[in-house]
Structures are given as structure tokens and as C-alpha cells.
Amino acid sequence: MMTTPSCHLCGHDALHEVAGYGRLLRITSDVRIWPAGGRLAVCRACGAVQKPATAAWRSECQAIYSTYVVYRQNGGNEQAVFASSGGGEARSLLLLRKLVDGFGLPSDGHHLDFGCGDGSLLRNAAALLPAWKRAGAELNDSRRPEIEAIPGVEDFYAGSPSAIPRRFDLVTTVHVLEHFERPMAILSTLVGMLVPDGKLVIEVPDLRTSPFDLLIADHATHFTPAVLRNVLTESGLYVDCLTDSWIPRELSVVARHAALPEGTAVLPTDPPADQVWRASLERVEHHIDWLTRLRDSARAAAVAGPVGIFGTSIAATWLAAHVSDSIAFFVDEDMQRVGGTYLGRPILHPRQVPDGARVFVAHTPAFADKIACRLAELDRFTVIRPPDGVFV
Numbered sequence: 001m002m003t004t005p006s007c008h009l010c011g012h013d014a015l016h017e018v019a020g021y022g023r024l025l026r027i028t029s030d031v032r033i034w035p036a037g038g039r040l041a042v043c044r045a046c047g048a049v050q051k052p053a054t055a056a057w058r059s060e061c062q063a064i065y066s067t068y069v070v071y072r073q074n075g076g077n078e079q080a081v082f083a084s085s086g087g088g089e090a091r092s093l094l095l096l097r098k099l100v101d102g103f104g105l106p107s108d109g110h111h112l113d114f115g116c117g118d119g120s121l122l123r124n125a126a127a128l129l130p131a132w133k134r135a136g137a138e139l140n141d142s143r144r145p146e147i148e149a150i151p152g153v154e155d156f157y158a159g160s161p162s163a164i165p166r167r168f169d170l171v172t173t174v175h176v177l178e179h180f181e182r183p184m185a186i187l188s189t190l191v192g193m194l195v196p197d198g199k200l201v202i203e204v205p206d207l208r209t210s211p212f213d214l215l216i217a218d219h220a221t222h223f224t225p226a227v228l229r230n231v232l233t234e235s236g237l238y239v240d241c242l243t244d245s246w247i248p249r250e251l252s253v254v255a256r257h258a259a260l261p262e263g264t265a266v267l268p269t270d271p272p273a274d275q276v277w278r279a280s281l282e283r284v285e286h287h288i289d290w291l292t293r294l295r296d297s298a299r300a301a302a303v304a305g306p307v308g309i310f311g312t313s314i315a316a317t318w319l320a321a322h323v324s325d326s327i328a329f330f331v332d333e334d335m336q337r338v339g340g341t342y343l344g345r346p347i348l349h350p351r352q353v354p355d356g357a358r359v360f361v362a363h364t365p366a367f368a369d370k371i372a373c374r375l376a377e378l379d380r381f382t383v384i385r386p387p388d389g390v391f392v
């Protein structure tokens, strides 16, 4: 009999296993198809959606990280975020701009990017915050030389975060927290690295609008705003801003030490646990049902002849794995990718899609609408929309 560990957020022995997840093909966060057979659970105490932290799951994560490549599908370049106009900007640059424009950062200070990857955020920080002193932290030393070459970088830390010796005015951690089996432990460590007025900036996928996030085998926790807020508060942080409006399908947080300034309102009481976990389970079951219907509709489209797939990241790669023999090309608006190949097929700009072709859009309906509107202006090929679903 399979045993289920306790919730890795609240510690309660209350995980409810989600039926049907084990049948879905998975994908890694560095965009490699990963076999079906995973487990997914919702905590009946805190409502958090998570991968049960079993020995099998830990060994899968170890296998994934031992051969990990940051931004694999983009030749090492950070993914761009596209506005409805189609103009793209690097995600970390967008995040830093919001921070600089809205949160009055001083002209200089010490900044740590925890989980700095290939240094994309630190490079953008060097342009936007030139007088700041920078540091990066990663699991290992493999990227030390390129991080240390970024203007303003004074330190690079590899290994355990508890070994980082100094405090910072700004700590950023982008797409890191969802990988940790014990997010509160890592947050407590990061809080301890802040000077009294320091800011912690966090970016994670938003489970409400990112059904594909469930498929990522090495994502330990799938955050909603409610779950994330609880985790932040429990970790000794006061949340200045928690928003889904900065970057599509992601949650952005600006937080600091929890010592409340005078006159700060106390947060409203959370809804009862029973209500929270049932809503979480309903959402996850809806996501799994929609992903199954999306896969089936792509297979049905493939039966009718060759198709193009819009996108070259997680969603498109996962879908392509189900219809690989029928894919004629990929479509992308990111000029860094156009002209290359992906999974052995050409990557075309929408303007290059052949007349009369069919292009499958592997996104949630609201997001697919925005893409479909842009593509409709070209009016030369058929856009195959995803199945209906509600993602809020």
C-alpha cells in the first residue's frame, strides 16, 4: 500500500490524494517530458496543493536537477512576457521595473538574487539599479564565472542558504519557492537575511490560471494567493503587495519583516479550512479534466492532418508529446526563437504561417482569446482554440 506523507506546508497528516493525476504525462520545469505516474494531493487542513514528498518523488527531483538546464527551450535566453500588443519584455525586467516604479527603492543598497540561475535578473538589475551591490545564490558553482562577471556582483554563494553571511536591502527569488519541499523554512531563512527595512520579492506560478503548473514534476507546491499569503505570514513576513496583475499567470509578492507599522490594519480572518480545501480540490479536479480535454482535442485535430502548435514552452511541449507525428511547425512571437527549430520542427513567426494551415493554441481560454485576436488580423490560417474552462 502507498503511504502518504504529511502536508509539507502545515505539517498536518491530512493529505487527500487527487484521482486521475497519475495518468497524465508530466514535464520538468526545464521543459523535458517526464513519464506519467506522479502523485498530487490537497491538504485538508490548509488547502495547499502539493506533490506528496515521498522518497520516489525526491528521487525524481534529484534526477531532474542533476541534468537541469536553465531556459533550455530558448537556447539559454530568458522567456519574454508578451503584452496584448505582442511586444515582449523579459520577465525579470518587468518585475524589477514594477519594483523600482512602485516601491521607492533607494539609489543604492545590497541585493541578493536567491536562485539566480543564469543571472538574467541580476543583469537586468545592473541596468536598472546601477549603483547597487549585487550577489547571487545557487545550488552549485556551475555558473559562478558568468554571475561574477555581471556589473556590481560582489559575491556568489553556492550551496546552503544558511551559509550566506550578510544581510541585504533587497532579496529577490523568482520561480524558486515552488521547488522547495518546505517553503516556510526557506522563507524564514530569507527573512533572516533582510535588514530591518529590507524587501523580499517573490515570483511563483499562479495555480488558478496555470493548469500546466500541475504537470511540472519538480514543482513541490502549487500556490494560490490564499495559500501563499498564509505561508508568508507564518514565515514572519508582512505582505506589502500580492498581485496577479504584474505578470500573466504568475503571483508577485513584495514583503518585509512582520513587525507591523503603526496603524496597519490586521488581515481579515481566513475562511474555514473545510471551505478552503474543498475549493482547492475542485480547482485541481477542474484543471485535470481540462488538461485531459485539451490533450484529446489536440489528438482529434491531429487526426485531420498536420497542425502547427502556438508556443515553444511548457504547454506547447507537453501537448506536442501527444501529437508529435502530426506537428508541422511551431509558432512563436519571440524573435529570439523564430527561425530556429524546436523538437525538430521549424519555429515560425505568425506572419510566416502558410496559408490555410491550422494552428493549435495550447493556452487557457482567456489567454488563448488574446492570442487568437492577434492572429485573426492575419486572416490566412485557422486557429484551433482550446476547450472551454474557467480559470479564476
Ligand SMILES: [Zn+2]
Binding pocket: 007, 008, 009, 010, 011, 012, 043, 044, 045, 046, 047, 048
Ligand atoms: Zn497543509
